[in-house]
Amino acid sequence: MINLFTFILGTVIGSFLNVCILRWPQDQSVVKPRSHCPQCGALIKAYDNVPILSYLILKGRCRACGTSISVMYPVVELLTGLFFLLCGLRFGYTLETLKYFVLGSGLIVLIFSDIKFRLLPDQVTIYGTLMGLFLSLKVWVGDDSIRFLISLNQHAQIFFERTARSLADSWAGNYLGSESLYSLLGSLCGALFGGGILFLLGELYYLLRKEEGLGMGDIKMMGMVGAFFGLKLTFVTIMLGSLLGSVIGVIGMLFFGRDMKYQLPFGTFLGIAALILALAGGPILHFLFP
Numbered sequence: 001m002i003n004l005f006t007f008i009l010g011t012v013i014g015s016f017l018n019v020c021i022l023r024w025p026q027d028q029s030v031v032k033p034r035s036h037c038p039q040c041g042a043l044i045k046a047y048d049n050v051p052i053l054s055y056l057i058l059k060g061r062c063r064a065c066g067t068s069i070s071v072m073y074p075v076v077e078l079l080t081g082l083f084f085l086l087c088g089l090r091f092g093y094t095l096e097t098l099k100y101f102v103l104g105s106g107l108i109v110l111i112f113s114d115i116k117f118r119l120l121p122d123q124v125t126i127y128g129t130l131m132g133l134f135l136s137l138k139v140w141v142g143d144d145s146i147r148f149l150i151s152l153n154q155h156a157q158i159f160f161e162r163t164a165r166s167l168a169d170s171w172a173g174n175y176l177g178s179e180s181l182y183s184l185l186g187s188l189c190g191a192l193f194g195g196g197i198l199f200l201l202g203e204l205y206y207l208l209r210k211e212e213g214l215g216m217g218d219i220k221m222m223g224m225v226g227a228f229f230g231l232k233l234t235f236v237t238i239m240l241g242s243l244l245g246s247v248i249g250v251i252g253m254l255f256f257g258r259d260m261k262y263q264l265p266f267g268t269f270l271g272i273a274a275l276i277l278a279l280a281g282g283p284i285l286h287f288l289f290p
Contacts, residue, residue, distance in 0.1 A: 002093065003085060010084030011051035013105060014077035021076065021112045024121035040065035051077040072112060080108055086279055099139045100278050102131055103228045107278075110221055111271035120217030120267045125224050132227025133187050140179070142186025142230035143285060186230040194226030194234040195219045218267050225274045232289060233281045240277065241270035 019030050035044040042064035048054050055074040062069060083104045091097045106128040110120050132141075150156045163181070198219045205213030226234040245264050252264075277284065 003088060006088040006093075007081045007085040008051075010081035011077045013084070013101075014080030014108070015049065015051045015073075017080060017105060017109050018073050018076050020109045020121075020123070021072075021116065024109070024123045025113050025117040025119040037062045037064060037067060039067040051081070072116070076108060076112060080105065083108070083275065083279075090279055095135075095139050099135045099228065102135070103128070103225075103278055104275060106224065107271045107274050111268050111275075114217075114265040114267035114271070118263075118265060120215075120221050122220065125217065125220035128224040129191055129220070129227045132191070132224060133184065136183045136187035136227070137180050139183070141183045141190065141228065143232045143289070145231045146186045146189060147182055187227045190226030190228075190230040190234045191223045192226070193231055194229075194238070195223030197235075197238060198222050214266065218270065221267050221270060225270070229274075229277070229281070232285055233277055236281070236284060236288065237270060237273045237277055240273035241266070244272060245269040 016030075019035065022028075023030050035049060036042060037044065039062065042062065045063075048058065048063055052074045055069060058069070060069050060071065061067065084101060087097050087100045087104065091100065106124045109124050113119055113121055113124075135141075161178075198214055202212070202214035202219065205211075222234065222238065225237055229237065245266055248269070249264055
């Protein structure tokens, strides 16, 4: 029953994510006005707003005017439900699961916003980064990269230990132990690395091609992913996202007549890669960095 509830919760969240996908890139409120048909303006009744089922019952058409409803709506709801279910099965029902619920919801908004509008809304990327940093205080972020880097420098290690002891003796001691501090540093470094590496790649592309290759949305998106993942998994996300983008780009050129100048929604591929690694990142890291 808990798994069924998790799936249903995911579809309900997915229904709200559809609103975010359509409105945030256009700087519209997700609260007002109520959900309505974009063609005739008729308000959508509660019984026509049941995730997935309403779309099937209405055969993908508005009850009032018969206009076709985008298949994106049930796809987002189903994808969110499945992701929530897989998170519950993978991590159990813990704070780590909640962390990936938050990340997955943000990624799904970014994936479909990039497909539909070629925009990655700040409401997700900026606030998502802050949420990732906050959650790192309670849910471990990283792969011991930060611990290893600090151990290489005696002065850095002494400074870190003194800082951890000072925090433990202050009001922050209720929230921050040395492990939480390592986790927060891992989250912060992941965010700086994820955003920084894409910024440098974008600048290099501009120097070589004299045209913009990566937007600030992609950079901020990887800052958010890095805040949840830490250094190594953020690096793998960029590699996997680039691979997916390259494969789809080649397929587009071979079978759909696209040329080299066609701009693929890179944020979509980064988001797909991050969703995969949210569920399978541990085994993949163990394979790549034994």
